[in-house]
Amino acid sequence: MGSSLLKTNLTAIDHGGNLQIQLGTAKLVEKVLERNEGILTSTGAVRAETGLYTGRSPEDKFIVKDALTENEIEWGKVNQPFDSEKFAKLYDKVLQYLKQQNEVFVFKGFAGADPSYRLPIQVINELAWHNLFAQQLFIRPTNEELKNHHAEFTVISAPGFKADPSVDGTRSETFIIISFTEKVVLIGGTEYAGEMKKSIFSVMNYLLPKNDVFSMHCSANIGLEGDVALFFGLSGTGKTTLSADPNRKLIGDDEHGWSANGIFNIEGGCYAKCINLSQEKEPQIFEAIRFGAVLENVMIDPDTREADYDDSSLTENTRAAYPLENMSNIAYPSVAGHPNTIIFLTADAFGVLPPISKLTKEQAMYHFLSGYTSKLAGTERGVTSPQATFSTCFGAPFLPLPAQRYAKMLGEKIDEHEVQVFLVNTGWTGGEFGVGKRMKLQFTRAMVQAALNGELNSTETVRDPIFGLYIPVHVPGVPDHVLQPARTWEHKEAYELKALELAKKFKENFAKFQDIAEEIEKAGGPVRTE
Numbered sequence: 167m168g169s170s171l172l173k174t175n176l177t178a179i180d181h182g183g184n185l186q187i188q189l190g191t192a193k194l195v196e197k198v199l200e201r202n203e204g205i206l207t208s209t210g211a212v213r214a215e216t217g218l219y220t221g222r223s224p225e226d227k228f229i230v231k232d233a234l235t236e237n238e239i240e241w242g243k244v245n246q247p248f249d250s251e252k253f254a255k256l257y258d259k260v261l262q263y264l265k266q267q268n269e270v271f272v273f274k275g276f277a278g279a280d281p282s283y284r285l286p287i288q289v290i291n292e293l294a295w296h297n298l299f300a301q302q303l304f305i306r307p308t309n310e311e312l313k314n315h316h317a318e319f320t321v322i323s324a325p326g327f328k329a330d331p332s333v334d335g336t337r338s339e340t341f342i343i344i345s346f347t348e349k350v351v352l353i354g355g356t357e358y359a360g361e362m363k364k365s366i367f368s369v370m371n372y373l374l375p376k377n378d379v380f381s382m383h384c385s386a387n388i389g390l391e392g393d394v395a396l397f398f399g400l401s402g403t404g405k406t407t408l409s410a411d412p413n414r415k416l417i418g419d420d421e422h423g424w425s426a427n428g429i430f431n432i433e434g435g436c437y438a439k440c441i442n443l444s445q446e447k448e449p450q451i452f453e454a455i456r457f458g459a460v461l462e463n464v465m466i467d468p469d470t471r472e473a474d475y476d477d478s479s480l481t482e483n484t485r486a487a488y489p490l491e492n493m494s495n496i497a498y499p500s501v502a503g504h505p506n507t508i509i510f511l512t513a514d515a516f517g518v519l520p521p522i523s524k525l526t527k528e529q530a531m532y533h534f535l536s537g538y539t540s541k542l543a544g545t546e547r548g549v550t551s552p553q554a555t556f557s558t559c560f561g562a563p564f565l566p567l568p569a570q571r572y573a574k575m576l577g578e579k580i581d582e583h584e585v586q587v588f589l590v591n592t593g594w595t596g597g598e599f600g601v602g603k604r605m606k607l608q609f610t611r612a613m614v615q616a617a618l619n620g621e622l623n624s625t626e627t628v629r630d631p632i633f634g635l636y637i638p639v640h641v642p643g644v645p646d647h648v649l650q651p652a653r654t655w656e657h658k659e660a661y662e663l664k665a666l667e668l669a670k671k672f673k674e675n676f677a678k679f680q681d682i683a684e685e686i687e688k689a690g691g692p693v694r695t696e
Contacts, residue, residue, distance in 0.1 A: 175290065175320060175350075176272065179264040186294075187272040188312065191301065191458040194271070197294035201269075204295050208471040210457030211486070213464055214295045217325075219356040220463055220481035222364060223340050224563055226356075230345040238372075240568045248343050252335035256343070257352055259334075263327045264292060271297035274315045276305040277366050279500040280430035283379055283423060285370065288317035289362060292324045299359040299460050302487045304366070305434035319369055321362050323353040344368060344566075359462060360485065363437055364564055367421050370432055372566040380424040380575040383561030385409035386417040386431070386502070394429060394502045395618050396422070398560040399511030400539045404592040406438065407607075408511065408614055410450055415497040418490070424505070424579055431500030435489045440464060441482050443475040454492035461486050504583040507618050509590055510560070515540035517594035517602040518651050518665035521644070522613040523635035524627060525690075527580045530587040531573045532690030534559055535679055536672060540593060554671040570683060588617045589635065596654040598664055612643030632665045634693040670695045 176185065189197065195212055198204045204214035229239055231247035239245050264270050271291040278284030289300040300321070307315055328339035340355035342365060351365040367383070374381040384398040387409050395414070399405040406419060418431030419438070438451050440461070445452040455461065455473075462485040465477035478484070490496050510533050512519060525533065537557040558569045565572065580587060592610050596602035616622050616638075627636040628650070637649055647653040655661035669692035676687050 175261060175322065178261045179270055179290070181265055184268060184270055185272060186269050188274055189271065189297070191298070194294055194298040194301065195458070197269070197271070198298060201294055203293055205466065206471065207461060207466055207473055209455055209459075209473075211455050211459040211461050212295060212298060213461040213466050213473070215480065216357040216359065216462055219340065219358045221358060221483045222360055222563070223342065223356055223358070226337050226340040227342040227563075228336075228344070229566060230343065230347065232347050234347045239566050244563055245566055249335055250345070250347070253343055253345055253348075253352070256329065256334050256336075256341070257348075257350065260322060260324050260327050260352060260354060263324055264290070264322070267292060269294070273297050273300045273304070274312060274317060275301070275307055275434070277370055277432050278423060278430060279305060279432070279434075280423065280425060280427060282427065283374065283377060283425055283430065285319055285373065286315055286317050287319045287321065287366060289321045290323070292326055293357070295460060296323055296325075296357075296359055296362070298458070299487050300362060302458065302460060302489050303363050303433055303435040303437060306489070319349045319351070319366070321351040321353065321365060323362055325353075325355065325357040327354040329355055346372060359460070359487070360437060363433070367432065368564045368566055370421070370423070371564055374423050375567060375571060375575065378426070380572065380579055381432075382422045382424060383420065383559070383564060384422055385419045386422050386429055386505075387411060387414040388417055388497050388502045389414050389618065392503060393507070393618065394505045395507045395509065396429070396505050397509045397511060398534070400537065400555065400557055400560060401439075403511035403513045403539055404610065405511055406451075407448070408509070408610070410448065412495065414618075415495055416490075416493060417497045417500050417502050428501065428503040429505060430502075431490075434500075435487060436493070438486045438488075439483065440475050440486045441478055441484050443486075450493050450495065451486065453494070454488045455486050456488075456492065459486060459488035459492065504579075505585055506620075508580075508585055508587045509614060509617065510534070510588070511590050511592055512539045514538075514591045514593035514668070515599035516554075516664050516668045517596065517598040517655070518661065518668055519589070519591040519593070519633065520630060520635055520637045520651055521591050521595065521605055521609065521649060522617065522622075522641065523589045523630065523637050524622060525587040525589055525635070527577055527587075528686055528689035529589075529635065530580060530690070531577045531686045532676070533589055534576050535569055535573050535683065535686070536675060537562065538672065540599070554668060554675075556675045570679065573683070573686070586617070586620075586623055588622070590614060590617075595648060595651065597656070602654070609644045609648060613641050616641050616643075632662070632669050632692055632694045634691070666694065666696060
């Protein structure tokens with residue numbers, strides 16, 4: 167198959183007039199409606215259902231193992247190997263399947279807002295609404311850029327093609343396979359559009375570090391003085407809420423690169439969770455869902471065509487995809503200088519981590535590698551009490567290279583640019599989940615504001631005796647006792663037991679990094695576990 171693949175994939179599926187290349191938003195919306203793939207909502211957004219799969223299928227995701235990737239990829243549960251010969255055969259089958267379709271939709275664009283590091287991509291879709299999604303999520307080329315556009319990576323998505331595991335080597339009928347040699351992402355058997363977005367993110371997490379660019383799963387914004395902040399955090403920690411600040415411009419909400427020039431957004435749009443979305447709580451996102459936007463699995467009133475964001479009948483993972491320019495308070499273009507402040511967000515349901523703490527470089531690397539938050543009771547079947555959840559580098563499912571490589575780049579950037587790093591706990595205080603209360607949003611906002619303003623850079627701190635974290639003694643707008651978890655618990659012994667329980671979980675999780683990260687743990691991890 168070789169490197170000629172990219173030149174031939176469009177030719178291989180063309181049967182005279184079936185290729186719909188670079189359709190505008192309005193034409194794509196018309197195609198979605200004409201083909202009965204979705205409906206128009208009261209705001210002009212397109213609404214589609216993703217069928218059986220309403221989220222990613224991590225167990226069906228693979229990377230082709232060949233001479234290029236064999237010794238580079240961190241193989242395991244996240245990065246599962248796939249045979250190159252089986253990939254070639256499956257690729258041909260998918261192309262033959264697409265060639266039989268009356269219409270196939272093609273989008274050409276970019277990943278990466280900094281021209282020095284952007285990746286020209288093309289997305290080939292069986293479904294019109296998937297092509298509309300790609301148009302909204304990736305960076306759209308100007309007419310001039312389109313003339314000289316040569317895709318270096320191609321996403322091929324054919325949801326209607328279902329694999330035969332016994333023949334094709336997949337785990338199920340669904341597959342998401344990346345070939346770095348052939349520069350192709352092959353997707354089939356799932357209509358969940360997020361697979362396209364996250365596959366390209368995985369590609370960028372492989373390519374950017376090779377160009378000395380630190381790729382990051384985070385949101386970013388910029389202040390009036392040009393000061394840049396990054397927000398890392400897993401689902402439910404408040405990343406979207408806290409990075410959407412009326413006094414700061416949004417650079418991007420999910421994926422960024424950090425080069426010698428500064429930071430840049432990898433995407434051209436947002437993919438926002440919209441369960442319980444309201445105009446009052448998140449006006450920017452609410453108002454961005456208009457003509458051209460795509461709603462996934464959101465329930466719609468059949469008469470008024472108004473969205474019911476509180477209805478989770480199909481899934482809790484309802485989503486909205488829209489271009490960045492639909493937001494009123496964005497930085498354009500989506501590039502900025504070097505970050506002044508990094509915020510790691512965690513929602514600790516054990517109620518023992520400080521609501522804010524200053525991190526040394528080693529602590530930052532330790533907590534970055536740990537990627538801790540809590541899974542709450544009731545979120546999944548069988549979860550009856552809070553469970554510690556660790557996602558390496560706050561983005562484990564999308565990291566093809568060894569985690570230490572990303573952590574090392576973080577440490578180097580912190581040193582080079584004297585970045586202030588904070589761990590912010592948006593979780594529980596005064597006791598664990600079910601006993602204590604969720605940290606007040608007004609307090610969290612005040613702490614984040616103080617960190618971004620530089621008010622905590624040289625403030626007095628006390629060291630947490632279990633986690634070793636440096637806790638500010640005072641933060642404007644926050645009662646002093648709230649800053650130290652032990653002082654918010656009714657019984658100090660109960661607090662200590664719970665804190666040691668979590669510290670032990672940190673240590674157990676970090677054991678997988680022992681070979682290379684012993685020094686990081688020694689200088690950055692909990693100081694007591696028993």
